[in-house]
Amino acid sequence: MDLKELQKQFDEISKQGRETKTLSGLAILFTSLISLFKVLLEIPSAQTKTIEQLNNTIESLQQELGAQTKTIEQLNNTIKSLQQKLGNKVVDSKRANNENINGRGSEKNKGVDSSDKKRDKPKKTSSTATKDVVVEHKESFIGYDGQEYSNEEATKLIGTTFTGKDGKRYKYTRKINSSLKTDYKVHLTQIQYFKLEYVAVGDDGAPLADTKPQTPACAKTDFLKKTPISVSLMSHIIYTWFRLKCPLNRISASLVEYGISLSRQQLYKNVGITAYMLMPIFKRMESHIKDEKQLCIDETYHSCREKRRLNNEAPPNDGSKSKGKKQKSLSKTMRSYFYGIVGNYVCLYYHDLDRGSDIPRDILTKNNISEDAFVETDGFYKLGFNVDINLDNKTVKELFTHGVCYVHLKRYFCVLLNYATKTDGSPIAEFVNCKWEQDIIDSNRFCDKISNAFHICNDITKRCNKDKTLDIVALKNKELRPIIEDIFDDARAINDAIKNKDESKRRSCSKKFRDAITYAVNKEFKLKSFLDSPYGLMSSTKVEEKFRELDILRNSMMASDTCNGAENLALFYSLYKTAQMHGIEFETYMQRCITAMSEHLNEIEFNKDSKGTIKGYKSHSISEEMLENLMPWNMAKA
Known part of the structure; x- marks a missing residue:
């Protein structure tokens, strides 16, 4: 109801x-x-x-x-x-960087794509010590109460009885293997050195006239004589700086914890003096540029506060966030540059306040680079990089063969593909609306052609390394040139379509694709030069790889206060990378070099101030034979 x-x-x-x-x-x-x-x-x-x-x-x-x-x-x-x-901006950055630099299929890693997680990984092998390490082996036996016994003591305890903490009676029955552990202890040794003075004497034992007492030369005590820093300690400081990427101010703080009182200023000063002492070794390495047939050159930026003081340029401080074309931020007013020159023997690094292609070229010519040497760079180095023009005689001389890296060319197309495609490979809305889908198709085609060229070039190089009788230039012109010519024929045809004066026939394309095609057409001559040189290279990744640790050091240091500090960094990094390239342990190499230079200290001429403090390197008279023995490749042979 x-x-x-x-x-x-x-x-x-x-x-x-x-x-x-x-x-x-x-x-x-x-x-x-x-x-x-x-x-x-x-x-x-x-x-x-x-x-x-x-x-x-x-x-x-x-x-x-x-x-x-x-x-x-x-x-x-x-x-x-x-x-x-x-588009696919969410693509994993590691994979994108790998494809940009190494290409799909990773030509650098011999066809193994490092971004593929399913690839066959090499088996891990046990590492061996690269330093002169004294390993002390001990055996320790732990008893009921936690007390440690030797082997003899433990053997005597077997069969004996004892009363435990709980009042019960126990008996040791046997020894059981438990585990192997490695203890690490820092052992500091302070040594007070004395020298025995000696003087020339006659047959009767009396000192000769006009003779002065002498003392023996010894690197252990003569190195940085007024400081407590030994050769081994300085070698360890430099090793920690470069191998562990720990800046000097942090090394100074860590040394205090071990009772070694060295302020940051003292450490900077003593490291600088050590750099001046090692300059003869760097100069000897530099002289081997004339023996190199394949060189790669690149540069990276650094920050040097002294540059802003020298230029007297202060960044704008008008309260506005926007900057005009001529205005620079604080970081850019301090920007300086490291130049890397890497060959088969040497890895040399230089610091300069300016960026210019003339700087590395002057280094090469000053060290008598061979005319048949091949120098690989990126596109920053223009057509006249390897040419010496004499205006008086109106003559042009080619100093060496210059080539441009194909990885940088491929990177243009990879950047476009990363931007213009989604994760599933389809084009983004911007390219669909503007009808630029053809740019993606063409970019994929160029990437595939360049990757194929890399594989063929690597195969030719392997064959010629195995069989020295093969003519590598003839093989490259026969097998590789048709592919290279096809790449640039395609690029020129597209460039003509993009720049067609007839608007009805002109091709519409994105700016990224236009930049890639323009780069290929403008650098065609230098990109082809490797075909006609027996030492020709397709990429400059050799030098770019070795800049990575310098970039880490740059980020940890933030900036160098002075140009001398940046130059010292470049010198030590040159020694570090050259030793590493030839398989020499860096700390051991530093000990040997510092010891040798300390023993020949009187043969090195330094720039000194009025107080006698070393302020720079001037020249040396050390024998070439002695310096040659300190080259890492000679130490590796020994």
Whole structure:
């Protein structure tokens, strides 16, 4: 029975109640029934009001949720549109960098793609010590109470009984092998050196006239004589600086913990003096540029505070965030550059406040580079990099063969592909709307052609290394030149279509693709030069790889206060990378070099101030034979 029927019955009973007022008994009964019906009717009415209020609340909440749902949908649409514009910017950076530099298939790693997680990884082999380490082997036997016993003592304890801490009796039964551990302890030795003075005497034992007492020359005591730094300690400081990438100020703080009190300023000063002492070795390495047939050159930036002081240029401080074309930030006013020259023998690094292709060229010509040598660079080094123009005689002389790296060419197309395609390979909305899909197709084609050229070049090089009678130039022209010519024929045809004066026939393309094609066409001559040289290279990754640790040092140091500090960094890094290239342990190599230079200290001429403090290197008269023995490749042979 619903409320409407109940209401009808209530109305009928009320009417009958009014008709039976004359009968007192019936009137009381009807009055009670009416009261009962009123109570019954008030309960559902109150519930109905509550339900109506709840319904109103639900409707208002639904309206609010509807507005929020619309907002969420709008945000989702915005995210989707941004994803379409950004394309595959979410691609893992390690894989993208690997493909940019090494290419798909990784020509550098002999066809093994380092970004492929399913590739066959080399088995780990046990590492051997590269330092002169004295390993002391001990045996220790642990008893019930944790006390250590020797082997003899442990043997005597077998079969003996003892009372434990719990009051029970125990007996040693046998010796059980537990584990092998390696302890590392720092042992400092302070040695007070004395020298025995001697003087020339005659047969009678009396000192000769006009003779002065002498003392023996010894690197252990003569190196940085007024400081507590020994040859081994300085070698360890330089090793920690470069091998562990720990800047000198942190090394100074760590030495204090071991009781070696050397301030940061003292360490900088003594490291600088050591660099001047080692300059003859660097100069000898530099002289071997004339023996190199394959060289790679590149540069990277650094920061040197002294540059801003020398130029007297202060960055703008007008309160505005935007910068004009001629305005530079603080970091750029301090920017200096490291130049790397890497061959098969040497890895040389130089510091300069300016960036220019003339700087490494002057180094090469000053050290008599061979005319048939091949020098590989990136596109920063222009067409005239390897040419000496004599305006008086109006003659042009080629100093060496110059080539441009194909990895940099391929990187242009890889950058476009990373930007213009999503993770599934489809083009982003920007390229679809502008009808630039052909740029993606062409970029993939260029990348495949360049990768194929790398594989063929590597195969030719391997064959010629195995069989020295093969003519590598003839093989490159026969097998590789058709592929190279196809790349540039394709690039020139596209370049003509992009720059067609007839707008109806002109090809529309993205700026990234235009830059890639322009780079290929402008650098065509230098990109082809490796084909006609027996020492020609297709990439300069050899020098770029060796810059990575310098970049880490740069980030940890932030900046060098002076140009001398940056030049010292370049000198030590040259010794470090050259020793590493020939498999020589760097700390041991530093000990040998510092010892040798300390023994020939009187043959090195330094620039000194009025107080006699060493401020720079001037020249040396050390024999070439002695310096040649300190070259890492000769030490490796020995």
